[in-house]
Amino acid sequence: EAGVVQSPRYKIIEKKQPVAFWCNPISGHNTLYWYLQNLGQGPELLIRYENEEAVDDSQLPKDRFSAERLKGVDSTLKIQPAELGDSAVYLCASSLGEAGDQETQYFGPGTRLLVL
Amino acid sequence: GENVEQHPSTLSVQEGDSAVIKCTYSDSASNYFPWYKQELGKRPQLIIDIRSNVGEKKDQRIAVTLNKTAKHFSLHITETQPEDSAVYFCAAQWGFKTIFGAGTRLFVKA
Numbered sequence: 366e367a368g369v370v371q372s373p374r375y376k377i378i379e380k381k382q383p384v385a386f387w388c389n390p391i392s393g394h395n396t397l398y399w400y401l402q403n404l405g406q407g408p409e410l411l412i413r414y415e416n417e418e419a420v421d422d423s424q425l426p427k428d429r430f431s432a433e434r435l436k437g438v439d440s441t442l443k444i445q446p447a448e449l450g451d452s453a454v455y456l457c458a459s460s461l462g463e464a465g466d467q468e469t470q471y472f473g474p475g476t477r478l479l480v481l
Numbered sequence: 482g483e484n485v486e487q488h489p490s491t492l493s494v495q496e497g498d499s500a501v502i503k504c505t506y507s508d509s510a511s512n513y514f515p516w517y518k519q520e521l522g523k524r525p526q527l528i529i530d531i532r533s534n535v536g537e538k539k540d541q542r543i544a545v546t547l548n549k550t551a552k553h554f555s556l557h558i559t560e561t562q563p564e565d566s567a568v569y570f571c572a573a574q575w576g577f578k579t580i581f582g583a584g585t586r587l588f589v590k591a
Contacts, residue, residue, distance in 0.1 A: 369524075388579045396577075407485075407581030410527070421577065456524070467513040467532060468572065472524040 369473035371379070371457050377479045383445035386476045388457030390438070395462030397434060398470060399442050402454040409476075414440065444478075452480045456478060483508045484580050485573050487582025494561050495590050502556045502585045504571035511573040519584075520567045528569075529556070540556060561589045 378384050390397050395416050400408035405474040411430065415422040416437040425432065429448070434440040444451055454475040460468040485518050487504045494500050504514075512533040517525035518538065531538045531545045544557040554573075558565055566589045571582040 405584065407487075407572070407583050409581070410579065413577060469515060469527055469530065470579065472517075472526070474524045 369457055369459055369471055371455075371473035371476055373476055374474060375477050375479075377456075377481065379481050380449055381446040383443065384478065386442045386455050386457075386478075387390035388440045388442070388473060390440075390457070390459030391471055393461070394471075395437070395438050396460045396468070398458040398460075399432060399440070400456040400458065401458055401470055402471075402475065404453070409441070410454050447478075447480045449480050452478055453479070464477050482580070483573075483575075483580050484509045485531075485571060485582045487571050487585055489585060490583065491588075492587040493590065496561060498561055500558045500565070500587055500589075501554075502569055502571070502587075504555070504573075504582050505551075505553050506573040507552070508573070508575055509552060510551075510575040511552075513565060513574040514545070515572050515574070516545060516556050516588050517570045517572065517581075519570065522571045525570060534544065558587075563589050564590050565589050566582070580586045 372387050397414040399411040402408045412425045412432050414434045417434050432442045454477050456475045457473040458470040460470045485506050492518045515530040518526040518528045521552045529543050531547050547554040568586050570584050
């Protein structure tokens with residue numbers, strides 16, 4: 366079974382430029398998460414989707430960050446414009462979305478963003 | 482706000498020794514506690530988890546204990562091997578919210 370797929374794996378951009386990350390969850394997983402992981406820290410939730418609906422985006426900086434999951438499968442996270450402080454690893458995770466609040470999340474390999 | 486504290490931040494052990502990582506959580510509503518292992522440049526991978534209705538769970542060399550009264554849970558790795566070297570994250574879940582600890586970097590010296 367294929368795991369969570371993310372692309373690109375690495376991205377280097379100049380500040381003020383836009384950037385987009387893509388995630389394809391495990392087949393059949395209804396819940397999709399985007400996390401931010403700073404160096405030496407644990408993942409922090411940015412947004413959670415149940416199918417195509419964003420049910421928790423309270424930690425998403427909406428002035429520059431946006432996300433979509435139009436068909437309830439793959440998802441895109443965008444930053445526009447990027448700032449130096451956005452340099453981090455962006456992790457996508459998915460879970461079945463059936464067992465309620467004790468579900469295991471499966472992570473993708475992440476996209477490492479460097480903003481110069 | 483809710484938080485998960487994880488200690489130590491760095492742990493160095495000799496191959497064959499045991500390693501213990503401890504976490505405390507703030508919200509008593511937490512009912513699911515996964516542990517993830519993350520090797521350098523790779524994805525976090527679930528290694529063991531425990532639900533609030535049990536106090537201990539073991540899987541070969543890895544065990545997790547949970548004390549709900551103290552809001553404390555721990556990861557125990559016995560007979561450590563060099564390939565156990567990685568960053569380990571604990572997490573506490575309630576509702577659909579997951580809070581991760583800051584991680585413990587484990588070094589196993591051969």
